[in-house]
Each structure stands twice: as C-alpha cells, then as structure tokens.
Amino acid sequence: MPNYMGGFLGFEGGKRSDGRTPFDIRLINSQCGLLPRAHGSALFTRGETQSLAVVTLGDKQMAQRIDNLEGADEFKRFYLQLISGSFQKVPNCLSYSGLIFRYTFPPSCVGEVGQMGAPSRREVGHGMLAKRALEPIFPSEDDFPYIIRVESTITESNGSSSMASVCGGCLALQDAGVPVKCSIAGIATGLVLDTKEFEWDRTPLILSDITRSEDASGDMDFKVTGNEDGITAFQMDIKQCCCEAATTRCWSAAMLLLQWFCPWLCFGKSRDPTAAM
Template sequence: MGNVYETEISGRTLSVESGRWAKQAGGAAVVRYGDSVVLVTACVTENPRPGIDFLPLVVDYVEKTFAVGKIPGGFFKREGRLSEYEVLTSRLIDRPIRPLFPKGFYNEIQVIATVLSADKENDTGILAMIGASAALTISEIPFQGPIAGARVGRLDGELVINPRIPDLERSDLDIFVAGSRDAILMVEGEANEVPEEEVLDAILFAHRSLVPVLEIQERMAGEIGKEKRAFEKKVLPEEDVKKIAEIARGALSDAYAIQAKQDRRKRIEETAEAVRSAFPEEERAEKAALIADAFKSLEKKIVRGKITRERKRIDGRGLSDVRPISCEVGILPRTHGSAVFTRGETQVLVTATLGTSQDEQRIDSLLGDTTKAFMLHYNFPPFSVGEVKMLRAPARREVGHGALAERAVTKVLPQGADFPYTVRVVSEVLESNG
C-alpha cells in the first residue's frame, strides 16, 4: 500500500497516493476524485540537452478508452495520436508549471498524465493538474511548487468549485484556475457575457479553494519527497558579460528602433554573430548557451530601458500608439465569407463556410459521442515569419490558439433551433510580427 493523502472538495473526497504505482519514475501520483482516477508521472534526464537555451518540458495528457469501459474505434482498435481535447489539456497543465523550474535548467522533463478511470462527472483535467504538481513536488526535479487547479462554475447564482460535468451545461461561467498559495498562475475559461467583477470574484473564489490541495502536497514533500537535485545556474564571468555589452549595446539599441520586423531581426542576428565571433572557437562552443543567455539579457535591458526612459516600444511607437489597422471583406469570390485583417506587420486571412447539421464534427471522447456545430481552425504556416519548414499536422500552439478564439466566438453565436447550421471558420496567418 502506498502513502495516501486525502481532503474534501465540494463534498467529495480527493485523494493523492504515491509509492505503490510507477515506482521507477522520478515522481508518481495517483489522484482520485469520485470514480475518476488519473496516474501522473514525472521524469528528468541526467544531463542537460546540449545546444539549447530553453526548458525542454513536455506534458502529455492521455485518455485511455478503457477508463469508461470502451474499445477504441477504427481498424487498429487502439489509442492513436492525441485528440484535440488531450492536446488542450496538456497545454493547460504545461502553462502553470513551466515558470516554476529554475531558469537555466535545460534537462529534459516529461510529465505524463494517464486517465485510468473516468466517471463522467469529475473532470480528469483537474486531477491531472494536481497530479502533475504532486509528482514534481515529491521528485528530485527542482520544482518551485506545489500548485493546484480548480474549476469554478456558477449554478443558480452560487459559485461552485469543481461542479459535476453534467451541471456545467447550466452554468453561466466555466473557469479553470491554477495557482500557488501566494499567486494565481493561470486562468482559462469562458462565460455568457458575465460582468468583469463577477468573473474576478469567481477567479478569487477558485484560488482560495486551492489551499487544502496545496497542504496535501506540502505534507507529501515533507514525508515522502526525494531530495531535490542540486542545481546552480551557470553564468558567464563578469568580464565576458561586459565584453558582450561593449560589442552589442549600441547595435542593439539601433536595431530596436527599426520598424520593419525582418530588417530588425537581420540587424539583431548580425549583432549576435559579431558577439559569438569575439570569442575563440573552442570557448565559443563551450559557452554557446551562456553567451546566448547573456545576449538575451542585454536585449531585455535595452528594450526595457527604451520603454521606461524614452517611453517608446520596440518599433519606435509610443506607449499608447496603435499599429495601423485595416480590414477588407468579401475578397474571395467562391467562399461563403472572407476577410483580411491587418495590424502593422500581422495579417490574417479568415474564411467562413456555412453547412448543414450533417456537417457537424463528430467527437468520440470519454464523455460519449457528441457533435460540434461551430469550428474555428487556426493555421500558422512558416512563410508568415519568413521561415522554411515542413508542413505537418497542426502543432499544439495552432490547436490552442484556434480553441481560444472558438470559445470566445461560440458564446455570441445563436444556438440550437434558432440556428440549425454548421459553421467552420479558418484563420490563415499570412504575416506575424510576434
């Protein structure tokens, strides 16, 4: 028997267990709420991945159809690539935990949340979030948690933490909040045009509800947690930092006054190359990530200085200046609807297609077979930023951005018998100044 920690949330017992399953993982937690059960594991590589300057964290939320007593459809009868919902839940977990790893920690980290049982009443995404934090907290991975997550709805005018999934249909807001004891780390949700102050009340209500779950994890860390891996961020010697500043400060200041993005990027890359060339070849290879870190830090100082001292942003705009905005409609002759929206160097071509109820998207999930009458698909091709890449299936970012816009637009569309049609909107990014 493993170590079990329990608390009450909205009249139901939430338990987190560790030490019985997946013992070879760096950290593992089994979270139960009602009859929903999620196993979450966290593992880390021994050494940093060479040649990178970002945190190589991967979060995968995986639903098993056996969790609801189903056999997968299709010819092969087994789970395949992640569904859109699994991708969105993976991103939901990733966002609040990613900032809590030490800056400069470049070891690969993988968090896998596997849904083992789903009762169709208790949201397994919430359990996966809690389990991810618990697994990281008791592992040797340097993680500045714990955190917890909660979903808040409003039923008959009363705020409810982790409402049962069937009850969400009559809730006028649905917000997921993740946070620590001291801060809110992430908010994602939708509402039926609820006033801002009421949304804020719901967010703070959800944040207060996290305390019992955080206390569980703090007890776990003290009683069964592994000793954290020692980590000290490597930094360049002060003389090298000064050397980079001497070479790059003036050039970067000039570069960030250039309005055109591609011209600005070219000048910045030329400056970065000048900095790299100032170090002997052997030293350059050994300190590549540290040199890149110091260069980025200098960039941030310069941009921040322009804002605070000169009251100007990257492209020379004032703090309240808006990029030039234009919108054209009806530009494609055979589409049902089309528009091009341009703001500065960001441009999006959007089309709308109207169909019948037979065109609805069929979704096979753990909650059963459902349909969707409104879809918004977002595509970010490489040419939009002047790059060359293989065209593949939509990346997680594209799925996430499309879902974000879809949730907003859905709430202002007519529903049901008032509008018995299917609508597909496709957003093609033609330029991006991000």
C-alpha cells in the same frame, strides 16, 4: 432546459446531485512514489476523477528538437509533446525542449470502448493548460540542467481531469526531487444562473469542483491554478460577467488543496534526481 438541469445539478434542500453544498470539494486522496522505476510518480484522486502522473528525467542530449521562427538555435525548456509525438516544422529553425508534458485521456477512463490514435483537440488543449500551469514553478536551466518529462494518464474521470493533472504533476515533480519554486493546485468552478428551483434566490450560484454533468448542464467552466502568491494559469469557458467571484472561489479552493498536499509530500521519495541519471 430547467427541468433537465435540475435533474443533474440539484435536489430538494438546495444541494447538488451528489449531496455537496455549492462550496464543497470532493474527497481528496493521493499517493506519491508508487512506481519504483520512475524518477517520480503520484496518483491524485478527487472524487471520481483520478490522474496517474509520472516524471522521468534525462540530460540535455535527450531533449526533443522542435522548430521555431528564429534563425539561431535556442534551448527551449518548456514544450508540450502531443500524444502522437509529432511537432511543427519550420525550415532552418531548430530549438530544444526542456519540459515535455503529455496528457492522455483513454476511453476506458469514462467506461467507453474506443481507439487510441492521434491526440484530440481536447487532449491537446488540456495538456497545454497543464503545461502552462506548471511552467512558472520550474527551476532555471542553471539550477536544474535536465530534461523533464511529465506524463498524466487519466484513469477515471468525472470532471476536471486537467486540474487533476496539474495537482498530480506537481506532486510527481516534487517526488522526483525537482527543485520547483513552490507548489500549486488547480480547481474548476461552474455556474447556475437560474437558482430559484434550488431554493436559492435568483442571483447566479457558483459551484466549486464541478462534476462532468455539472460541466455539461451548467453555464460555466472556469479553471484556475496557482497558490497563495498568485495565479499561474486559467481557462475561461465563460460568457457571463462573474469572473471576479469565480476567480476568488477557485483561489480559495486551491489554497485548501495545498494544505492537503503537505502530508503526502512528506511521504515522497525526495531523492536526488542526479542519482537516477
């Protein structure tokens, strides 16, 4: 296993396989407003991972009805729609969704030939993580009484596509003129336990913005979303006792991403969403 991991995670000089140090983030690029007929859109690229996020708006009558465990009707503003469009059914209990988030991971984004069918467990889990990350920044129903659909299609993937969906979704929402409370960003970190072969000491080494091979060969996949005010969501595929250090690393990287967001937001359409109703 050490030889296998070494071929993916590092080389002579203590750097990673793509030449980055453990603290470096891959090259970031983004473009807002590239789809003229959508209410909001953003193309977010981090290294070889890219997400095309699209936002469309509608009135309350266009909300998707879902079932809950309460007897009275309820307007539920946050809801994750599966790719198949299905939802659970509980008799005599209906509510409505104000936010629909759709995460799509087609085989073409990793250079594979496959069929698109019902959502996989991975797509459902990544979509739920992205939805939970964006929930805290959404305006109240009184301030923004519209139905919001966010679609994130992964066009290429080399690790951390769910965090690219969070970043792209946040940019697309602001491009659509949705009065979000603040901006958020997300990043994934990895872990190497045996660092002697990488010319480090034997203490665990945390890697910022891991790639697909580092995710598969490393010892951790830890994802955090948020901003300078706090954390909105995190995912812990981890069995090691280094949560505090990993959270600090993710938070620092997210702050750097938010600084890079500012120039792209200035070029967004920033139009009134009610004009497209």
